[in-house]
Amino acid sequence: MNSQTCSRVTLGALASTILVAGSVFASPLTLDNGAPVGDNQNSQTAGSNGPTLLQDVHLIQKLQRFDREKIPERVVHARGTGAHGEFIASADISELTMAKVFTPGQKTPVFVRFSSVVHGSHSPETLRDPRGFATKFYTADGNWDLVGNNFPTFFIRDAIKFPDMVHAFKPDPRTNLGNDARRFDFLSHLPEATRTLTLLYSNEGTPKSYRHMDGNSVHAYKFINAKGEASYVKFRWKTLQGQKNLDPGEVARIQGQDFSHMTNDLVAAIKRGDHPRWDLYIQTLKPEQMAALDYDPLDPTKIWPGVAERKIGQMVLNRNVENFYQETEQVTLAPSNLVPGIEPSEDRLLQGRLFSYADTQTYRVGANAMSLPVNRPKVAVNNGNQDGALNASRTVGSVNYEPSRKQPRPATESARYSQLPLSGTTQQQAIARTQNFKQAGELYRSYDAKNRRDLINSFGQSLAGSDDESKHIILSYLYKADAEYGKGVCKVAGGNLAKVKQLAARLED
Numbered sequence: 447m448n449s450q451t452c453s454r455v456t457l458g459a460l461a462s463t464i465l466v467a468g469s470v471f472a473s474p475l476t477l478d479n480g481a482p483v484g485d486n487q488n489s490q491t492a493g494s495n496g497p498t499l500l501q502d503v504h505l506i507q508k509l510q511r512f513d514r515e516k517i518p519e520r521v522v523h524a525r526g527t528g529a530h531g532e533f534i535a536s537a538d539i540s541e542l543t544m545a546k547v548f549t550p551g552q553k554t555p556v557f558v559r560f561s562s563v564v565h566g567s568h569s570p571e572t573l574r575d576p577r578g579f580a581t582k583f584y585t586a587d588g589n590w591d592l593v594g595n596n597f598p599t600f601f602i603r604d605a606i607k608f609p610d611m612v613h614a615f616k617p618d619p620r621t622n623l624g625n626d627a628r629r630f631d632f633l634s635h636l637p638e639a640t641r642t643l644t645l646l647y648s649n650e651g652t653p654k655s656y657r658h659m660d661g662n663s664v665h666a667y668k669f670i671n672a673k674g675e676a677s678y679v680k681f682r683w684k685t686l687q688g689q690k691n692l693d694p695g696e697v698a699r700i701q702g703q704d705f706s707h708m709t710n711d712l713v714a715a716i717k718r719g720d721h722p723r724w725d726l727y728i729q730t731l732k733p734e735q736m737a738a739l740d741y742d743p744l745d746p747t748k749i750w751p752g753v754a755e756r757k758i759g760q761m762v763l764n765r766n767v768e769n770f771y772q773e774t775e776q777v778t779l780a781p782s783n784l785v786p787g788i789e790p791s792e793d794r795l796l797q798g799r800l801f802s803y804a805d806t807q808t809y810r811v812g813a814n815a816m817s818l819p820v821n822r823p824k825v826a827v828n829n830g831n832q833d834g835a836l837n838a839s840r841t842v843g844s845v846n847y848e849p850s851r852k853q854p855r856p857a858t859e860s861a862r863y864s865q866l867p868l869s870g871t872t873q874q875q876a877i878a879r880t881q882n883f884k885q886a887g888e889l890y891r892s893y894d895a896k897n898r899r900d901l902i903n904s905f906g907q908s909l910a911g912s913d914d915e916s917k918h919i920i921l922s923y924l925y926k927a928d929a930e931y932g933k934g935v936c937k938v939a940g941g942n943l944a945k946v947k948q949l950a951a952r953l954e955d
Contacts, residue, residue: 478511486606488604489505489606490502490505494870496792497792497866498605498794501872505606508606512608518810523562523578524565526559527559527561528767530556530766531557532762532764534553534760534761535549536550536551536760537756537759539728543671544670545590546587547587555583557581557582558582560656560712561580562576563595572697574652574904575651576595577596579594579662579683580594580779585785589821591780593799594664594665594681596660599746599747601638601747602636602795603745604794604798605795608795630916630917634916637883639747640923643886647905649692650691652691653690653692654690657685657687657722658689658691659685660689661682662681665795666680666791667679667788667791670786670788676733677731677732678744679728679729680728683726683761684724686723686724713766716765716766721762725757726761727757727758729750730753746796751885776818778807778810778821781803782803812834814836817838830855883927884927886924886928887927890930902931902935905938909921909938921939922946922947925946
């Protein structure tokens with residue numbers, strides 16, 4: 447290597463990281479075009495409570511690049527199984543929403559895809575992970591996708607952190623091996639993750655089967671009634687098979703016997719006629735109720751304690767897929783698939799998912815993915831979208847634009863989005879009501895003695911190998927949530943309790 451080449455290599459290394467007096471000098475974070483990033487923690491929003499802005503090119507670029515990282519496997523939710531069924535509405539909620547799917551007695555075909563979030567398509571189903579619970583309703587108004595998880599909360603509250611979160615949970619890029627220390631290095635900067643981390647390391651992180659777990663929308667959405675009035679709503683599927691989880695001993699035993707125990711269980715149950723059922727419940731809040739709560743109800747790291755639940759229908763899964771690839775793999779579920787009467791809320795994580803999920807499905811399956819049988823709505827599609835790879839639809843006529851007198855395609859006035867009052871300026875700031883630890887403590891105290899012990903041991907063993915600073919910051923989060931919880935995990939992880947208490951004393955809930 448000549449001196450000129452050596453100089454280029456040396457300068458290239460210095461451009462990314464420079465050691466100064468034993469410490470690391472960090473180069474500024476940039477966009478792909480080299481421009482510096484002003485804020486990598488918060489998306490641009492229209493005021494404090496308004497929706498996320500499309501002009502946030504950093505957010506869009508992060509999500510676009512993230513969505514295109516893997517082909518053809520899903521970047522997240524790669525390991526999954528699916529089944530067909532039916533949803534029957536049972537309650538009149540027309541005062542809340544004009545969505546036809548909730549007309550009492552209405553039967554709507556559904557397709558449900560269950561999955562694990564982080565691990566690859568051939569990973570053991572015993573691995574600790576949140577579980578996806580995504581339902582496609584083929585409604586009389588078009589397809590509605592309720593894309594959620596078995597956990598009612600998530601680790602982050604802003605979509606700008608989603609690629610970082612998944613990178614931290616995925617295997618180490620150097621070795622392709624799992625590395626818990628990377629995860630905790632990242633999460634030690636996110637106290638809002640404390641409740642969902644508690645769920646993950648509890649036995650709820652290893653469900654017995656897909657039939658024995660609940661499903662949650664995680665996000666709040668909006669119901670819009672025929673008068674144009676809005677309510678905020680969260681959805682929850684409650685299993686009628688009973689919630690059942692595996693403890694660490696059961697996980698080790700089953701993993702040694704069955705690589706796909708959750709898929710096998712679901713397929714076998716449906717095949718023998720033991721069709722699993724879930725009741726659908728909702729919680730609703732009026733816009734004027736939101737400010738009175740001591741937490742932000744649009745924060746996806748929070749549940750809505752004390753808000754009444756209401757049963758509105760039941761789902762049964764009664765038919766296995768006939769071709770796994772054509773149905774389960776090619777199904778394109780996305781929270782942007784909405785129908786009149788259901789709208790997104792201003793939840794910052796949901797706002798990013800509206801773009802990201804549809805975009806990744808278009809990239810992964812193709813521009814005409816929605817015309818595949820598993821994705822095709824039961825109602826006629828009538829628009830000017832055209833061409834693209836694998837376009838099998840038969841478009842006739844010369845009018846592929848709108849408006850037109852030759853072939854009118856009028857808009858539906860009742861499908862117009864509701865209006866949201868806005869004030870203030872564009873901003874990149876965290877939400878005002880963070881309340882990072884209260885609900886995590888309440889969750890810990892809701893477990894019985896055995897489940898608390900399993901949680902403490904599972905969390906502590908995973909945390910033990912982290913770097914000292916990240917370990918103690920995470921432990922301080924747990925101690926702030928509940929002193930017994932923090933002490934227990936600290937002992938298993940080999941932490942310094944005095945240091946944990948000192949750090950916890952500086953935290954605000």
